[in-house]
Amino acid sequence: MSEEAPVPGTLHDTKSTGVGCFSKVANRNPGDSIFEVRDILSRERRLIAVVTLLFTLGSVFYAFFATPVYRSTTLVDVSADKDRQASAFLQSHAFFEDFVRREELLPLLYADLQRREPGIWKGGGKQAPSLRDGAALLKRRVAVSRKKKNSGLVRVSLEFEDPSVAADILNRLVVRVNEVIREEAVVKATRNISYLEEQLRLQDSLLVAWLASPAMLSSDDLLKKDVTEEMQRGIDHLQVQMMLVDGSLERRQLIDMIQKNSRTIMRARTEADEFALKVYDPASPNEKEIRPEKKSVILLGFVGGLFTAVFLAFSREFFVGKKSFPDSGT
Template identity: 25%
Template structure:
């Protein structure tokens, strides 16, 4: 019986020691979080008027663009296209793959050029660092980035939101300018009073959207609480790891003795 207890204790101590070693030497990961609120487009009198003429506009072959929703904004934020641009503009490849990057010589430490990390690989890696959670009750969005450098994690979290707002705002302004030009051409050709009323309202709406987009930096996502440098690491959770190591060691010891 004494031998059995010694074996159980020995295996438990061994597993606990391995867990402690892992907790001490595992790389630290910090999570920076940004709290966001989707920007709700104001319902202006012009927008209300447009709904009355929607049928006539459709008959004339003029499509009234629908407002972007939260799902589209989040999908854009997680898209390969957006993340590829973000990684390229921030020159993140050397940071994401720093274990094979020679910072002094500015070259990749690989056997051939074919082994150099690609933007597609970088996007896949970055997606694993990025987390977006939406509160179903409040509608607020929490964007978080996990990285071993807490300052970098906070910087990326804030920069992602900034770049997304800039990109969507630029797209909205460009689209509005195209529609304004088209509507002005249609207005010059149309003599029907009902159709002219539709075109006037559509034109006013597009000009109003372009004006608001020009002055609103938080175009799609309003920053409620920007990311700050996290002081506490997210991983590894040392206490939990040691506790699990001790528990698993005990079970393994019992299994080894009695089975």
């Protein structure tokens, strides 16, 4: 019995490029897809197991050997009139740069680099990180959140590889913010008092000069018109009274402003630690690491490895089947 020639475009036409594949897909029973997937997974089970295991082992290695990160937190109450100023400093790169310089934090911020190159801060090895680099690094690690929208309670947190160092730096940071605001307030109040006292002395000297020579303030035109001596004395007396009233009001205002600025200086000196920020909950070492989260990392590694393994399995089946398919009719 003679063998029938394959009809072009059918499943038997294995020599036609690509056509048999499309015809096979078109004539496939949808229920067969599940069995085909099962067969592929069964054939590639070793590949899937190996890839998933490698990903999982990698995630386990990272979870247990990566440098842990800890978060230290402090709760402070910011004075209503100093709220904007404190927020501005905690966002200022110049403030952080000055803080890193004053507290000599570069070796702490780059402890890993210092361990690898002990002489880096003495000019040995590669170029050491600058103050600007250290300030940018510290600023990224500091987070500020408000307890309530219109509340002065603010939570400041710092993330670092060492919980004790994190707490120490954060406490020093809060102290420095308070110091800078207090110093600026004292300088401003002192400058205001100096100016107000100068104005007060000027007012006093003008009043004394005017009282000593009332005729200087009399009208020459009135004298030329033969105003009687009695009328002139009345005019002079009225001018004196008006000058005293005006001078007294202005003097009172100057004195009030001097007292207000003096109270600011007094408060800055007597309440130095709580001038702008009152600490309710100082930062303390928190031994609970926030990164890496071991369970999440391992689970993510397992799931990622499984998906990658299945993808590689189907890819290999596709490419291997595509290469061997044209030779199936020979």
